[in-house]
Amino acid sequence: MKKFFRIICAVLALMMIATCVVSCGSGSKSKYLGVMLSTNVMSLDCNLATDGDSFEVIADCIDGLTQMDAEGAAIPAIAESWTVSDDGLTWTFKIRDAKWSNGDAVTANDFVFAWRLAVQTNEEYGYMFDTSVGCVKNADAILYEGADPATLGVTAVDEKTLKVELEVPVSFFDSLMYFPTFYPLNEKFYTSLEAGTYGTSAATFLSNGAFILEDYTPGAASFTLKKNPDYWDAARVSLAGIKYQVVGSSDNALTAFKGNTLDLVSVSGAQVPAAQKDAALSSKIKVTGAGYMWYLTFSQTSKNANGGELANKNLRLAFTNAIDREALVENYVMDGSIPTYTCVPPQFAASALTGEDFSGDQTKFQDVCSFNVAKAQEYLAAAKKELGKDTFTYTMIYGNNEGDEVAKVAQAIKEQIEANLPGVTVNLQAMSKAERLDKMQNDNYDVALTRWGPDYADPMTYLGMWITDNANNYGFWSNTEYDQLIKDCVTGAYVTDYAKRWEALYKAETIAMNEAVIAPLYTKAQANLISDKLTGVEFHPVALNRVFKNAKLG
Numbered sequence: 082m083k084k085f086f087r088i089i090c091a092v093l094a095l096m097m098i099a100t101c102v103v104s105c106g107s108g109s110k111s112k113y114l115g116v117m118l119s120t121n122v123m124s125l126d127c128n129l130a131t132d133g134d135s136f137e138v139i140a141d142c143i144d145g146l147t148q149m150d151a152e153g154a155a156i157p158a159i160a161e162s163w164t165v166s167d168d169g170l171t172w173t174f175k176i177r178d179a180k181w182s183n184g185d186a187v188t189a190n191d192f193v194f195a196w197r198l199a200v201q202t203n204e205e206y207g208y209m210f211d212t213s214v215g216c217v218k219n220a221d222a223i224l225y226e227g228a229d230p231a232t233l234g235v236t237a238v239d240e241k242t243l244k245v246e247l248e249v250p251v252s253f254f255d256s257l258m259y260f261p262t263f264y265p266l267n268e269k270f271y272t273s274l275e276a277g278t279y280g281t282s283a284a285t286f287l288s289n290g291a292f293i294l295e296d297y298t299p300g301a302a303s304f305t306l307k308k309n310p311d312y313w314d315a316a317r318v319s320l321a322g323i324k325y326q327v328v329g330s331s332d333n334a335l336t337a338f339k340g341n342t343l344d345l346v347s348v349s350g351a352q353v354p355a356a357q358k359d360a361a362l363s364s365k366i367k368v369t370g371a372g373y374m375w376y377l378t379f380s381q382t383s384k385n386a387n388g389g390e391l392a393n394k395n396l397r398l399a400f401t402n403a404i405d406r407e408a409l410v411e412n413y414v415m416d417g418s419i420p421t422y423t424c425v426p427p428q429f430a431a432s433a434l435t436g437e438d439f440s441g442d443q444t445k446f447q448d449v450c451s452f453n454v455a456k457a458q459e460y461l462a463a464a465k466k467e468l469g470k471d472t473f474t475y476t477m478i479y480g481n482n483e484g485d486e487v488a489k490v491a492q493a494i495k496e497q498i499e500a501n502l503p504g505v506t507v508n509l510q511a512m513s514k515a516e517r518l519d520k521m522q523n524d525n526y527d528v529a530l531t532r533w534g535p536d537y538a539d540p541m542t543y544l545g546m547w548i549t550d551n552a553n554n555y556g557f558w559s560n561t562e563y564d565q566l567i568k569d570c571v572t573g574a575y576v577t578d579y580a581k582r583w584e585a586l587y588k589a590e591t592i593a594m595n596e597a598v599i600a601p602l603y604t605k606a607q608a609n610l611i612s613d614k615l616t617g618v619e620f621h622p623v624a625l626n627r628v629f630k631n632a633k634l635g
Contacts, residue, residue: 112319112320112321112322112633112634113305113320113321113322113323113324113634114320114322114323114324114344114345114615114629114632114634115324115326115337115342115343115344115345116323116324116325116326116343116344116345116627116629117325117326117327117328117334117337117343117345117346117347118134118137118325118326118327118328119134119327119328119329119347119482119483119484120132120134120327120329120480120482120483120514121134121300121301121302121327121482122134122135122138122299122301122304123135123514123515124280125138125139125142125279125280125281125286125294125297126279126280127139127143127195127199127261127262127264127266128195128198128199128202128204128206128262129204130206130261130262131204131205131206131518132514133373133534133626136260136261136624136625137625137626137627138306138325139261139264140259140261140290140625140628141290141291141292141306141323141629142286142288142290142291142292142293142294142306142309143261143264143265143288143289143290144158144159144179144264144289144290144291144313145158145159145258145259145260145261145263145264145265146158146159146160146163146174146192146243146255146258146259146263147160147255147256147258147259148259148628148630149259149619149621149624149625149628151619151631153256153538153621153622153623153624154256155255155256155258155259157177158258158259159176159177159179159187159265159289159313160174160175160176160177160243160258161175161176161177162174162175163175163255168250169247169249169250169251169252169577170246170247170248170249170250171244171245171246171247172244172245172247172254172255173238173242173243173244173245174189174242174243174244174245175241175242176188176189176240176241176242176243177313178313179289179312179313180289180311180313181267181270181287181288181289182287182288182289182293182309182311183267183270183287184311185267185269185270186240187265187289188237188240188241189237189238189239189240189241189242189243190237190240190268191265191266191267191268192235192237192243192263192265193235193236193237193243194265194266194268194271195263195264195265195266196210196217196233196235196263197230197231197233197235198230198266198271199262200217200220200223200224200230200233201223201230203224205522205552205553206262207224207262207552208224208545208551208552208553209257209260209262209263209536210224210233210262211224211225212248212249212568212571212572213541213545213548213551213567213571214251214257214536214537214541214542214545214571215247215251215254215257215263216247216248216249216251216571216572217233217234217235217245217246217247217248218233218234218246218247218248219232219233219234220233220234220248221248234246234247234248248572249571249572249576250576250577252433252579253537253538253539256537256538256624257536257537259624259625260536260537260624260625265289266279266287267287270287281297281298281299282297282298283295283296283297288309289309289312289313290309290312291308291309291312291314291315291317291318291629291630292306292307292308292309292318292320292322292323292629293306293307293308293309294306295307295322301327302326302327303324303325303326303327304325305322305323305324305325306322306323306325307321307322308320308321308322314630317630317631318630319617319631319632319633319634320629320632320633320634323629326342326343328343328346329482330485331347331348331349331351331352331484331485332352332485334346334347334348334610335348335352335356335610338365338610338612339361339362341612344611344612344614344615344634345609345610345611345612345615345618345627346609346610347607347608347609347610348608348609348610349415349416349484349485349486349608350413350414350415350416350417350418350486350608351415351485351486352608353366353415353416353608354415356610362610364613365610365611365612365613366608366609366610367608367609367610367611368416368417368606368607368608368609369606369607369609369620370428370429370604370605370606370607370620370622371534371605371606371607371622371626372429372534372535372605372621372622372623372626373426373532373533373534373535373604373605374421374426374532374533374534374543374601374602374603374604374605375490375530375531375532375602375603375604375605376421376531376532376533376599376600376601376602377400377401377477377494377528377529377530377531377599377600377602378521378528378529378531378555378556378599379391379397379400379527379528379556379597379599379600380524380526380527380528380529380555380556380557381556381557381558382524382557384524384525385524385525385526385527386475386527386528387473387474387475390468390473391475391527391528391556393464393467393468394596394597395460395461395463395464395467396460396461396464396468396473397596397597397598397600398449398457398460398597399457399458399460399461399464399502399505400457400498400502400528400597400600401449401450401457401597401600401601402449402450402451402452402453402454402456402457402460403452403454403457403497403498403501403502404452404494404497404498404600404602405452405497406420406421406422406452406602406603407420407452408493408497409490409493409494409602409603410603412493413486413489413490413493414486414490414603414605415486416486416605416606416607416608417606417608418603418604418605418606419603419604419606420443420602420603421440421443421601421602421603421604422443422444422446422447422450422451422601423440423443423445423446423450423590423594423601424543424544424547424590424593424594424598424599424601425439425440425540425543425544425590426440426535426543426601426604427439427440427441427443427604428440428604428622429535429538429622429623430535430538430539430540430542431538432583433579434579434580434583439540439583439586439587440540446591446594446595449594449595449597450594450597450600450601454501457501457502458501458502458503461502461503461504461505465504471504472504472505472506473504473505473506474505474506474507474508475505475506475507475508475527475528476507476508476509476510476526476527476528477491477494477495477507477508477509477510477527477528477529477530478510478511478512478517478520478521478526478527478528478529478530479491479509479510479511479512479517479529479530479531480511480512480513480514480517480530481511481512481513482513482514483514483532487530488511490530490602491509491511491530492509494507494530494602495507495508495509507528517529517531521555522552522555524555524557529555530602531555532605533546533553534623534626535622535623535624536623536624537623537624538623540586540590541567541570541571541586542623544567544586544589544590544593545567545571547560547563547593547598548563548564548567549561549564556598556599558596558598560592560596562592563589563592563593566585566586566588566589566592567589569585570582570585570586570589607620607626612634614634614635615632615633615634615635616632616633616635617629617631617632617633618631618632619631
C-alpha cells in the first residue's frame with residue numbers, strides 16, 4: 082500500500098510539472114505568449130476605451146470591418162469585401178460568415194447598434210464619427226445637437242450588407258474601420274447586461290476575433306486570453322493564448338524577461354545600453370516606433386493657472402522655448418525617441434501625392450519652437466508686462482504609471498523651466514494615468530505632461546484635437562481661423578483637392594504652433610525585448626501598436 086501511495090504521489094507530481102509546462106513561462110511548450118502591459122487596461126468597452134493598452138486587448142478579441150496588414154494598410158476582416166460609390170459618399174460592406182463567442186452570427190446590425198450607441202453616448206472617441214474625422218452622415222447633429230441616433234448614416238440592408246453614408250468623401254475611411262471605436266457589439270447580449278457591466282469580466286464580454294477573454298477583472302494586474310476556435314480566420318492564429326501582465330517598473334520587466342516569465346516586454350531607455358552589452362540580451366532588443374507624441378498642454382481657462390494666466394500666448398511661448406528636447410531624449414528617455422518641434426509628429430503621415438512626411442522638416446517652426454533661452458526670456462518679459470507681475474507658480478501633473486522615464490522627464494522639464502525662466506516655479510504632482518486624464522478632461526489642472534497616439538495615418542488625427550470644443554482640446558483653446566481651415570479640409574473646399582487640403586493642414590498647424598497651443602516634446606520610440614522563440618508580432622505607429630494574430634512562439 083505504501084508503495085502504491087508513493088507511485089500515486091509521483092504520478093501527481095509529474096502531472097503538476099506537466100501542467101506548469103503547459104501554462105507557465107516562455108520557456109514552456111505552450112503557445113501562450115507572455116506579454117507586458119505598461120498600465121492597467123482602462124476599459125474593454127469599445128465605446129469607452131481611450132488608451133492604447135485597452136485598444137490592443139479589445140482588438141485581440143474583436144474584429145472590425147477591416148484589419149491592419151503588416152504595413153498598416155486596411156485589409157478585409159468582418160467585411161469580406163466593400164465597394165465605394167463614384168461620389169465617395171456611400172460605402173457598402175459585405176459581412177462574412179463569422180460568429181460571436183456565444184455562437185451568434187455577426188451581422189450588419191451589430192455595427193448599426195454599436196455605432197448608434199457610440200454617437201448617442203458621445204464618449205471621448207465619439208468625435209471619430211463626426212465631420213472632423215469619419216464624416217458619417219448626421220453624426221454631428223446627433224453628437225452635438227441631440228438628434229435621434231437612428232438618423233445616423235449606417236444601415237443594415239440585410240444581415241450580410243452594411244451601408245454607410247458620409248457627409249463628404251473620406252479617402253481613408255477603410256483605415257478608420259480597424260480602429261476599435263468602430264467595432265461591432267452584439268445588441269442582444271449587450272442589452273441583457275446590467276448597465277455599465279459590459280466588458281468587466283469574461284462573462285460580460287463577447288469576442289468575434291482571434292482570442293477570447295479567459296479571465297479578467299477591472300484593474301487586474303494580470304489576465305489571460307485564449308485562442309478563439311470559432312474565429313473565422315482561426316487557421317492563421319498559432320498562439321494558444323496571451324497571458325498579459327501589468328508591469329509598471331522597467332526593472333521588473335527586465336527581471337521577468339530574464340526569468341522567462343514574459344516573452345515580450347518594453348524597457349526604459351536607461352536599460353538599453355546595459356542590455357546591448359549583455360550577450361544574452363543584445364540580440365533580443367528591437368526598437369520600434371511607439372506612435373505617440375509627448376507634449377505639454379496648458380489650461381487656458383480662468384478656472385486654473387492663477388485665473389487663466391496661461392491664456393497668455395507669450396507665457397506659453399516662453400515655456401516651449403525654454404525646454405531642451407535633445408537633453409530630454411538623450412539623458413532621460415534614451416530609447417531612440419525623437420525630439421519634436423511640430424504639432425504633428427514625424428514618421429507616420431505621408432503625402433499620397435509625393436510620399437513626403439508631413440513633419441519631416443522639424444525646423445519649419447524654429448522661430449516659435451526651439452531650445453532658445455534668450456528668446457524664451459524675451460517671451461517671458463513680454464508676458465510679465467502684459468500680465469503685470471514678475472513671478473508665476475504652476476502645478477504640472479503627470480502619470481506615475483506610464484513608464485519609468487516619465488517622472489524623470491517631468492523633473493527635467495521643471496528644472497529647465499525654472500533655470501531658464503527666472504520667476505517661474507513649477508510644482509510637480511504625480512498621479513495615475515486615469516486621474517491625469519480625468520483632471521485634463523474636466524479642466525482641473527494648470528499644465529499637464531501628456532501624450533497622444535495617431536488613430537489613423539493623416540495629420541488630422543492631431544490637428545483635429547484643437548478644434549473649438551473638441552473633447553481632446555484639453556487647453557480649451559479656440560481660434561476661428563483654425564476652425565475654418567479644419568472645416569474646409571473635412572467638409573468644405575479642400576475635401577476633394579488633396580494638394581490644397583495638405584496645404585491647408587499645414588496652415589492650420591502653423592497657427593497652432595504660433596499660438597503655442599501645446600509644447601511638443603518628443604515622438605516616442607519603444608525599446609522592446611523579444612524572446613528568440615517569438616516571431617510574427619506586428620508593430621505599428623498608428624491605431625494599434627501591437628498585433629498578435631500572426632505571432633508564433635516556437
